Amino acid sequence: MTHPELVIRKAVWKGEEVDLLVADGKILDVIPSSDTMYEGAEVVAAKGLLLMPSMTDVHTHLREPGFEYKEDIASGLKAAVHGGFSNIMCMANTDPVNDNAVVTDEMLRKAKAAYPEGGPRLFPIGALTKGLEGKELAPMHEMAEAGCAAFSNDGLPVKNSELFRRAMEYGSDTGKPIIDHCEDPYLAPAVGVNEGEVSSVLGLAGQPDVAEAAQVARDLLMAEYLDMHIHLAHISCRKSVDLIAWAKKRGVKVTAETCPHYLLLTEDALNGYSSDTKVNPPLRTADDVDALLAGIKDGTIDMFATDHAPHAAHEKEVEFMHAPCGISGLDSALSLTWSLVASGKITFDDFIRMWTTAPCETFDLPLNSFKKGDPADFFLFDPSEEWVLDATTMHSKGKNTPFRGQTLKGRVISHFLSGKKIV
Template sequence: MAAPQSILRNVIWLDQPMDLLIDQGTIMGLVPVDQGREITPLERDMDGQGAWLLPSLIDAHVHLREPGQEYKETIATGLQAALGGGFGQVMCMANTDPVNDHAQVTEYILETAMKTHPMGPRVRPVGALTKGLAGKELAPMAELARAGCVAFSNDGVPVGDNDLFRRSMEYAADLGLKVIDHCEDPTLSGHGVMNEGVLSGQLGLKGSPWVAETLHVARDIMLAEYLNIPVHLAHISCKESVEQILVAKEKGLPVTAETCAHYLVWDETMVQGYNFLAKVHPPLRTREDVMALRRAVKEGVIDILVTDHAPHADFEKETTMDEAPNGISGLDTALSLYASLVRDKVLTREDIVTRCALRPAEIFNLEVNRFAPGNRADFVLFDPDHAWIVEPSTMLSKGKNTPCMGTTLLGKVIAHYLKGQLAYTL
């Protein structure tokens, strides 16, 4: 083997202590530490101090807000939060202002990202499925794909017109891309602010029932079967949806799905006390739903984990439950929450690598570091024992709206390398 340009010693890859060899921004290989000791110290000889080694993660569901809502988040602040959260690629949704439904908006997002973060993280825009997200007419999907969009979604505004949704799947498939569907029947969910059930009745809050989600999950699965065209199901929140997805996968249908950290960690009781920071859409469900989702992630029924990063300004959230916008700011805290699930033996480090890097890359045809020779050297060092208090000063996102606020989390990204160069350090 030729001499590497640099070596990162003493890191934990999955469960094994390893040394990472890097040359000219690419991976040369991973070797056991005893082999690494035989390598003469190099000019770039780094000590990983026993941190977890992870590939740069992919977040397939992020709201960067810019253009048009820079008071909530900018591309610059969102990407800085991604860096600090361990994400080297983010797929940003189209519900900006103006909506990302034509090439000029896509190009603006990509150009702004390159100006503010030339090293990365890399932005992967998701184009609007319909013009203005209005659900009436398909957006110019070919134009958006040529401009750099990697998928299409009406996220935030579900498409109720079944024929239009069918045509969107067909058109996207012709372009070699996928539709990401926000599964919800708004005639059932209405203006619900939490999960519909006993607790919503006790609190006197309008609830959103699980059936509003699962009806659209079933619709999408049937269309995927009939058309033999892939569909990706966004932010799954309940066990009934998991049951539908399991049947689809057992039949070999081209259906993939995601869920978020908040649906694996918290349940509807977080809303008690009218906690507007726990207001998210779809809502936090029951403990039974949480356990079902955990099993689904572990077994691969749910393919990937995303943040659904939805930053809001403080003044927007500090109002009544009815008026507060939905959403949790998740880029800063997601990896710490996943690490808590590893400590609780719900997931493994390998599960995090698979669900947050490898599978998103496979589903959306993105590059990813598998630590194979020649891979781009995008990687994260994560200290699982680093305790930090979630407060405005410790969050890099402009949006501070998280139920974690004021709590202590264990686990923090201590370094993030892109193309072998240090892009972020704690």
């Protein structure tokens, strides 16, 4: 056996105390814990800490280029690595839009500059159409060759179904998935409020759940007709879950994500008009939360994503109707979703699948499943440590989150990427 260079001693993996052996930046072995000495190896004492594979976030907004006052690639990656993430996929709604290889190259250069010795990996998501305008397809082959991991029109879904069909066909030729933000562009787009009892009481214009579900249905039918894969972003309601389950039973090639805030909050959080609760798609009802949790358990929902959307304080500190949609999520996602494990709403295996296995397999990203030869991307996690989410504990520039000020439980103690300690 190759001699280990790093030994993580007495960590807990799936309920068992183990030693993790690492060499050449890769997993060498995971063995029952012992007091075996390995000459020349660095030994890290991890008694009582959970050993966790690094997570992957398939949906973030890092804002650079163009909106560095909200977030930049360096600050976003810093928040990511402290939050337990090794792979980050970022959307194309930058300025200029990431609709060509020049922008893609620059984003990757900035990521390398932030961590020249190796750090969290950035995988840009290329624009589906030029300028995200929904009129002309972007040069997807060019962007795929430059390093884009997928393509999406982000928060401006393509209205023209014929153009969207051609985008799926063209995208399929690149071997990269198409991601769609499912929102009927004519049914109160991006208002950030669910249409229902709460919107009526607050006197706010709302968006019905059918606005999401109608676009989900279109995409599923298109994917079935073309026999091509479609990935559906930030699913928020029961109608969408039911449609995706129906499609999967028919053999449609579909994967879907949801976000922590859709599992831990409902539309009731909008009482008080806090703009930090304004997100697109909007927070839904308790029944929608139940459907999403059931969808995680039965595999209808494949993965988590943060939809990390940082904004500057002055943008959110305005009247609700004028505030932009979005929640800053990279700092808190691990603790928030771990609370679902702690409360028994999802299992540990669900957690690993949703944050690690499914995202990496779907988008062909580096995956650590603790098998020999896997990248040594992992973190030590203290599930009992309590900490307050506030401006002093968040690494993202964006502090816009409805969980700000809350005491969260569970925190990254140290994070290793390719066997090197980053945090």
